[in-house]
Amino acid sequence: MVGLATIQTLLFDMDGVFCHYDFRYHLTLLEEWTGVSAAEIDERIFKSGFEDAANRGHYGGDAYIDEIARLLQFPIDAETWLLARAQAMTPYPKTAAIARRLKDHYPMALLSNNGWLLRENISRILPELPEIFERRLFFSAETGASKEKASSFAPLINMLGWQAGTTWLIDVNPVNISAASEAGLQTYHFSGPIAFTTDLIHLGLD
Known part of the structure; x- marks a missing residue:
């Protein structure tokens, strides 16, 4: 259960959240x-x-x-x-629009399990991501650990000056979600932009 009063920062996934990756x-x-x-x-x-x-x-x-x-x-x-x-990637414009709205209310970052080649070229492939997240756009190649490990979250959370318990991870991978929960983050299993919009309204976050 998301603790509405405690959510202060948002951490997004990329594949499956901002685009469909086939x-x-x-x-x-x-x-x-x-x-x-x-x-x-x-x-x-x-x-x-x-x-x-x-x-x-x-x-x-x-x-x-x-x-x-x-x-x-x-x-x-x-x-x-x-x-x-x-x-192989189909952008989700609705997710980008939601993120732009949420950015007005919450500090946000993105963490994707991907390597340096995609990181170095992401502005060409999904240009909305650098625009939305600016310097808080991270790939696991930068942090040195993938999100399947609970220990992968603390270095990034600490670098950002955030707290694990008040950070909400929005991700599609159950393994990542389980690891984040173990690391003390609050989590949301993203299933699509429409459901996300509805859930944000129900949770009072949008």
């Missing part, structure tokens, strides 16, 4: 453009532990795409990889 379509595009099967791309990049390591900041943008090219044995470049990522 992972399968992402793989399909990469298969078409590289000739490597979607199953092989999934196995070599996403299931191998490489992407998880990149999300924790172990690879800079250039090193990330170089390693992908090596793993796929195909000379893919950053622009092609980013284009596939961007085309």
Whole structure:
């Protein structure tokens, strides 16, 4: 249960909250453009532990795409990889509009489980995010830990000067939500912009 009187700061997720990310379509595009099967791309990049390591900041943008090219044995470049990522993302303008309203009342930040290449290019892919969050736009590559771990939240919360118990995480991933709850944050399982709008009204937050 959200403690309405205690919510002072908001921490948003990106994928699933500000956009729909179609992972399968992402793989399909990469298969078409590289000739490597979607199953092989999934196995070599996403299931191998490489992407998880990149999300924790172990690879800079250039090193990330170089390693992908090596793993796929195909000379893919950053622009092609980013284009596939961007085309697999459908923005949610309603969430952006809600966030702009909430920004007038609450300090807000965004924390996404993603690596340096996407972080360095997010202004091209979802330009509303830098506009809304400004310097409070963070990716796990910067913090060095993904949101699946409860310990990942304290460094960011402390850096922002916030308190865990008065911070509300808006996220789509139940694992992230469970970790945030363990870390003492209040949480909300985002299921879509329309439901979020309704719930904010019912909670008296919008």
